[in-house]
Amino acid sequence: MKLNVAYKEQFETRHIAPNEQDTESMLKIIGVASLAELIDQTVPKNIRLKKPMALPAAKSEYEYLNKLRQTASKNKVFKSYIGQGYYDVIVPAVIQRNILENPGWYTQYTPYQAEISQGRLQALLNFQTMVLDLTGMQIANASLLDEGTAAAEAMFMQYSLRKNAEAKSYFVSEEVFPQTIDILKTRAQPYGIKLIIGNHKTVALTDDLFGALVQYPAGHGEVYNYKAFADIAHQKNIKLTVVADLMSLALLTPPGEWGADIVVGTTQRFGIPMGFGGPHAAYFATKEEYKRSMPGRIIGVTIDKHENYALRMALQTREQHIRRDKATSNICTAQALLAIMAGMYATYHGAKGIKAIAERIHGLTVLLSTALAEFGYKQLNENYFDTLKYAVGDLTNPLHSESLNNEFNLNFDGEFITISLDETTRLHDIETIVKVFGKVKAKTLHDIDLESLAKNVESVIPTELQRTSSFLTHPVFNKHHSEHEMLRYIKSLEAKDLSLCHSMIALGSCTMKLNATTEMIPVTWPEFGGLHPFAPVHQTGGYMQIIAELNDWLSEITGFAAMSLQPNAGAQGEYAGLMVIRAYHQDRGDFNRNIALIPSSAHGTNPASAAMAGMKIIVTKCDEKGNIDVADLRAKAEEHSANLSCLMVTYPSTHGVFEESIIEICEIIHQHGGQVYMDGANMNAQVGLTSPASIGADVCHLNLHKTFCIPHGGGGPGMGPIGAAAHLVPYLPGHSVVDMGNEKSISAVSAAPWGSASILLISHAYIAMMGAKGLTNATKYAILNANYIKARLESHYPVLYAGANGHCAHEMILDCRSFKTFGIEVTDIAKRLMDYGFHAPTVSFPVAGTLMVEPTESEPKHELDRFCDAMIAIRNEIADVESGLSDKIDNPLKNAPHTVAVITDNDWDKPYTRQKAAFPLPYVALNKFWPSVGRVNDTYGDRTLICSCPPIEEYEFDVLV
Incomplete structure (x- = not known):
């Protein structure tokens, strides 16, 4: 038997769930002979890439982490006293392990479905x-x-x-x-x-x-x-x-x-x-x-249908x-x-702990000021909390050199030096700083009695500015100070929330895919977590390498000349892209170009971002198939030709279709002097098959928390970097503290030069471990999984839109509007899905009364089948209401979700069984997820708005804390 000593695990097989046998079975249900045939019938040939993406060969998880260790070592984590809004911290280990590093918390979606988001x-x-x-x-x-x-x-x-x-x-x-x-x-x-x-x-x-x-x-x-x-x-x-x-x-x-x-x-x-x-x-x-x-x-307090305490947005x-x-x-x-x-x-700390930490920071700052005064340094702040300010003149350069020799960073701001202390600062750090400041004046620690000074530290905050009011008085901040109590509190909240740990979250436009553990691990490495964003460039070599590589890879994937990694959310990327277009027009003297054409199907952030960028919005029509009405677009582009700034377009369309006319659409805009802004929300259907640049876009934002695997975190973080064609690159966002290299840059859109830099590691890992072939296959399987669900469900729910050959892209819209005629709303379906153990797909977007479903490539066939079985079972429940077998008001859909309290109550007066309510399909009983509250009353919550923890006497103590 020959042994394969060159075997290397492929991360692609861990990320893409369907195996060969499942793929073959799914293709049969769809009605195509191969995955290649499905892609050829789905993605228009005129936009397909002519050659594979030029990306480095895929690394295994083991190889990637080993290589990243070498890259991380290029970051020099000096002690930071730079301050300016960024400070070193001590992350309580119980919080780091059980929240930051816990997929039960970081794979949750935004809490739009409140009943399964109570924690x-x-x-x-x-x-x-x-x-x-x-x-x-x-x-x-x-x-x-x-x-x-x-x-x-x-x-x-x-x-x-x-x-x-x-x-x-x-x-x-x-x-x-x-x-x-x-x-x-x-x-x-x-x-x-x-x-x-x-x-x-x-x-x-x-x-x-x-x-x-x-x-x-x-x-x-x-x-x-x-x-x-x-x-x-x-x-x-x-x-x-x-x-x-x-x-x-x-x-x-x-x-x-x-x-x-x-x-x-x-x-x-x-x-x-x-x-x-x-x-x-x-x-x-x-x-x-x-x-x-x-x-x-x-977040506001309300009640559920049983008048119990509940929360919702x-x-x-x-x-x-x-x-x-x-x-x-x-x-x-x-x-x-x-x-x-x-x-x-x-x-965890409570008021007493927070105050003690603040007092230590302030006390050490006073001590440092007093000690440096002994050496003749005049501190310029009369009243201060944690930051000292000095004008040191000719001593600036020697202080800079000596601080670096002792591996700490000060903030050198023109003629001033500031020193900001933080939670991690200890007495020995004060000794090090004093020693450095003394050395440049030929003095030593022996010249002062630091120990005596430390015994006589008093606040310099004037009485009228000292806090006298209490804070963090609610029991939630006064009960969990031991680690056991804190751990149990965190876990009790986690248990109330459905995440990707439990089941697929098939949210259209949101791409809830695998957030692999290997991608997440480096985020908490101190070499990446401990760096100040304004640290000297010679200390940030690891980050600079990651950022340069990610820029190159994302540019290759999108077809653009360069990226800006600064925008730290998708909507922020939209805004940044539009501001870049605005700067481009104005630099050419076209100050009048302020019209943005936006299709009626666009995501709500599109018109909001355009308005923020000072643009006037003209809405263009969509046809009955959900595609952009090209004739209407052409007419409006011609009408506003002299003032046209841009078109905002999503591709594939918000309706989940690869529009055949996209190149023509982009050409129309360019003919009239406009730019094409592409919303990258649906990039998961493009990578490796087509690209924004090849379609004709000039700028596009990427949702790294969708296509490129940064987790949604229960409603953030996100990242929304933008790619730009060569003529727009000079205008990409700059920064007032760190030189970004472009003279014509727009001013910053985020506080830090590279946005939320530490989570760029996640997307870097994903691309490095997938490689060009793996990324392309991910796109193909996202399309396969979506079309498999479409094939299984379209005889039960009308699918609103499809491409020329009857296929959807990576998502589809299920039409639930007809059920309204006999009293069933799309919200009822969403809530009933909770009883089956699923988070609802996107509700009523982009069409009211519909569900937009996106399974992603990371879901295996058996999970897709579980979801389809649930949706078919719910359709049968709807049919029972339609036929009169079930009461229009008192039925499983209207009463959903069913909590354990309802199911186990001694009084059961429903016209259906407890089994039907809680365990509607056999698989549910094997791993039941119980919603912690009944259907939430939004109206009550908005009418009696409470947005902080209510007084304890108003609600049951253990519910709140």
């Missing part, structure tokens, strides 16, 4: 409560992307709320972090908002200002008393946003107590690694009167998918996973 919703409600307690505000959302974009959202909310329509100016303190000012500039331009950047102590607040923004503590560390400034602003009807360091608010008077209208910031200091820039959860808190203008998701009519171009924000992805971690950090 995550409770964790996010805890986050909101934490934010409200620390900021002193009245209502908070469930996170935003990062501190800079949260500040920009606040500015636009202030702009939307202004009473004086002529007010176009916005004051920004010059002591706000530079990356935040950069994003404010980006967001201000399309609306003609004039930023007044200056000193808050000397600026004249006039009637033409609609808002103001300050940082607390300020960018260089000074803690100002802004109360008088806030009072004057309010006298002028100017709303005030405060960018506040959440950790400092354990010691400082909350902004809500001295006049803030909006408070924003990052929760990164609450146990989230720096990760070279992200992902981190920003927070946004404001007054209750502004709740309907607040961006992002809000509140006030969704504010959101972009409803309001489209009238939306106040285009936010689609939040940072749920990171918000959950930050909330759990507060839960």
Whole structure:
């Protein structure tokens, strides 16, 4: 027997689930002879790639991790005192292992189906409560992307709320972090908002200002008393946003107590690694009167149909998918996973622990200031929390050299040096810093008595700015301080949520595929997690290699000249792409080009992003088959030829079809001087078969949390990098702190230069381990799996749209509208699916009353069959209602989901059996997932809006904590 000593495991076979036998069986059901025949009949020949993608050979999981270890070693993790919004942290191990590294948390979807998302919703409600307690505000959302974009959202909310329509100016303190000012500039331009950047102590607040923004503590560390400034602003009807360091608010008077209208910031200091820039959860808190203008998701308390405590996302009519171009924000992805971690950090430490950590940070900062004063260094901040500021003149270069020799980084900002301490700082770190500062003045530690100084440290925060109000008083923050209690609390919430650990999540447009363990492992390596995004470039060689390789690979996959990896969400990528198009037109003198053509089937973020980019939206029609109406598009392109900026198009279409006319559509736009922006939401049906550039697009964003395997995290993180054709590359986003290399770059769209850099590792791993052949096969199998479901279900549910040969792309739309005539809504089907152990497909998008199904390539045939069996069984239940066998009101669909409490209740008065309710198919009994609440009452929740943990006497204690 010959032995194959060259055998190498292929990751492709781990990622793509159907085996040869299953593939053959599925092809027979579809009615094609081979996978190649299916692809040929589905993807138009005129858009197919002429040659395979030029990507490195696929690595095995073992090979990849070994190689990545070498790459990681090129990152030099020095102790960081840079600050500027990014700080080293201690991630509680119980949170790292059981949330960050746990697929039961990171593979969940956004909690639109509340009944099977109660654990995550409770964790996010805890986050909101934490934010409200620390900021002193009245209502908070469930996170935003990062501190800079949260500040920009606040500015636009202030702009939307202004009473004086002529007010176009916005004051920004010059002591706000530079990356935040950069994003404010980006967001201000399309609306003609004039930023007044200056000193808050000397600026004249006039009637033409609609808002103001300050940082607390300020960018260089000074803690100002802004109360008088806030009072004057309010006298002028100017709303005030405060960018506040959440950790400092354990010691400082909350902004809500001295006049803030909006408070924003990052929760990164609450146990989230720096990760070279992200992902981190920003927070946004404001007054209750502004709740309907607040961006992002809000978690609210309600009741279920049995009048039990329940949670769901509140006030969704504010959101972009409803309001489209009238939306106040285009936010689609939040940072749920990171918000959950930050909330759990507060839960684990409680008020006493958080205050102790803040006091240690402040105390060591005071000690350092006192010690350096002994060496003759004059500290410039009168009041401070964690950051010291020095003007050191000729000593700058020697201090820089000596700090690097001792493997720590300071923040060198023009003529100043700042030193920011954090949770990880200890007394021996102070000794090291003092030693370095002493050496450049020929002094040593022996010249001062550091030990005595440490015994006499007192706060320098003035009495009027010291916090006196309590925080984190709810029992949830006061019960779980031992690890056993914390572990059980985390697991109790996890058990209430359905994730990819339980079953497929066939969400159309959302691509819930395998998030492989090997792809996830490096994210928590200290070489990647411990790097500050503004660290000197000679310390970031590993990241630079990853970013360069990913840029090359994604460029090859899309056919574009280059990528920007900065946008840290899909909608952020949309916005960035449109701003790049805008900059291109304006650089050519075409300032009038502001018309965006958008098909009626477009995702809600498309018109919202276009409006944010200052564009006027013209909607184009779709025909009865769901395709773009080419004649209507041509007519509107001709009508608006002189002012045409771009077309926003999704491919394959939002209806799940490869439109045959896509090249013609792109040519029409180009003939009239416009650019083609392609929404990359459906890129999972393109990779290796076609590409945005070959179709004719000029710029496209990629949802790395869809096609390229970054997990959805229960509603974030996401990544939305954009690829651009050569003529648009000079305009890709730049950054005010880190040189991105393009003179014509638009200003930043995200706070960090490379967005949420640490999770780029996931997509890097996926591409490296799949290779060109594996990625292409993934696309083919995504199309195969979708068409198999179509073939099994189309005799039970009408499939709305299909291509020329009757096939769908990677997803399909099941039409449920006819069931409404006898009282069954698409929502009833979604809720009933929970009883079968499944999360519903996308409900009522892009067509109301439908389900959009996308299985992905990672699901095996038996899981597809389980889903199809469930859908067919539900169709039979609908038929029973239609025929009169089941009551129109009291039936399994209307009463779904059925909880264990309902099933085990002594009183069972339903006209169907408990078996029918809870175990409708044999497989369900083998591995039953129980929804933790009955159908949620959305109306009640919006009518009695509660967005923080309610007083304990109002609900059962163990439900909340």
